Amino acid sequence: MAALYGRHFLTLRDFTAEEITDFLDLAAQLKAEKKQGVPHDHLRGRNVALIFEKTSTRTRCSFEVAAHDLGMGTTYLDPSGSQIGKKESIKDTARVLGRMYDGIEYRGYGQEIVETLAAHAGVPVWNGLTNEYHPTQMLADMLTVREHFGRLAGLRLTYFGDARYNMGNSYMVVCAKLGLHFTACAPKKYFPDPELVETCRAWARESGGSITLTEDVSAAAESDVICTDVWVSMGEPDEVWQERIADLTPYRVTKDVMAAAGPHAIFLHCLPSFHDLETKIGREMGERFGITEMEVTDEVFESEQSLVFDEAENRMHTIKAVMLATLARPETYRRG
Ligand code: CP
Ligand code: NVA
Numbered sequence: 001m002a003a004l005y006g007r008h009f010l011t012l013r014d015f016t017a018e019e020i021t022d023f024l025d026l027a028a029q030l031k032a033e034k035k036q037g038v039p040h041d042h043l044r045g046r047n048v049a050l051i052f053e054k055t056s057t058r059t060r061c062s063f064e065v066a067a068h069d070l071g072m073g074t075t076y077l078d079p080s081g082s083q084i085g086k087k088e089s090i091k092d093t094a095r096v097l098g099r100m101y102d103g104i105e106y107r108g109y110g111q112e113i114v115e116t117l118a119a120h121a122g123v124p125v126w127n128g129l130t131n132e133y134h135p136t137q138m139l140a141d142m143l144t145v146r147e148h149f150g151r152l153a154g155l156r157l158t159y160f161g162d163a164r165y166n167m168g169n170s171y172m173v174v175c176a177k178l179g180l181h182f183t184a185c186a187p188k189k190y191f192p193d194p195e196l197v198e199t200c201r202a203w204a205r206e207s208g209g210s211i212t213l214t215e216d217v218s219a220a221a222e223s224d225v226i227c228t229d230v231w232v233s234m235g236e237p238d239e240v241w242q243e244r245i246a247d248l249t250p251y252r253v254t255k256d257v258m259a260a261a262g263p264h265a266i267f268l269h270c271l272p273s274f275h276d277l278e279t280k281i282g283r284e285m286g287e288r289f290g291i292t293e294m295e296v297t298d299e300v301f302e303s304e305q306s307l308v309f310d311e312a313e314n315r316m317h318t319i320k321a322v323m324l325a326t327l328a329r330p331e332t333y334r335r336g
Pocket of ligand 2: 129165166167229230232233234270271272
């Protein structure tokens with residue numbers, strides 16, 4: 001685990017299967033400690049900055065609770081509450097925050113922004129979501145899958161929806177690294193970038209996994225994990241809704257999709273999700289397009305097979321592992 005100390009956490013592309021497994025093992029340890037009431041404030045007296053150029057519920061709360069449990073102070077910089085990008089460059093921001101904080105989380109737009117922060121901060125930088133990647137989400141998802149099935153390598157994970165964006169890309173990377181069989185099920189124009197597909201196929205050859213891209217919804221057959229994401233991501237213009245709804249409705253996760261996968265399969269979603277009309281945007285789209293649910297039906301979302309709230313809880317335990325492993329030497333927190 002020494003290999004994780006002092007590292008940035010920008011995309012799982014940068015980590016080996018062993019290192020990703022180390023994060024998962026540490027998250028499982030920290031989760032058990034939290035449940036047993038065992039204190040783990042190994043980072044007492046440290047401070048972290050949390051930059052959010054896009055909104056968040058899970059990621060922000062996970063960083064804040066995890067930092068608190070580890071004994072750290074936090075500063076939350078909201079999408080409008082700092083000079084970042086408007087009056088001060090990312091490079092200058094990195095050099096200022098790096099003088100005050102022991103680590104910096106960034107959620108926002110292009111991956112190059114978080115890379116620039118990392119290049120100039122002088123302290124570990126953690127990606128809390130960019131357009132391209134959502135690596136902390138992947139640790140939570142893999143922990144959830146491992147808790148349920150007791151293993152990861154060899155499992156079949158099928159992702160429905162826009163596979164070109166942060167969630168689709170990130171699932172493909174983590175599956176390729178850890179030896180899962182990844183399928184992206186979407187219309188061709190939503191397939192991931194061919195260069196990333198090739199890179200992941202090379203990793204999959206090493207790990208025993210595989211990468212399949214298909215337009216055929218029957219791809220769900222015999223999957224162990226079915227997952228999806230919102231059809232329009234944060235930062236995308238409102239104008240794309242109509243086209244996305246038209247293109248992706250055949251790729252909605254329904255009870256037929258889950259039935260094809262089989263009763264053993266689980267459903268995951270990073271959340272937030274449009275599975276009913278209980279949100280402002282859900283109601284607006286419902287009125288505009290005459291629909292009551294989008295990427296997943298309410299029936300699947302609320303079913304026994306849906307582990308979305310275990311997954312959401314695991315955001316906190318895995319984010320805690322990322323901060324601890326990158327900010328402290330393993331001998332300070334390792335048990336046994
Ligand atoms: N899954 C996820 O990142 O949720 P938030 O946008 O609420 O942080
Ligand atoms: N693809 C979504 C993920 C939200 C956690 C977005 O970027 O908005």
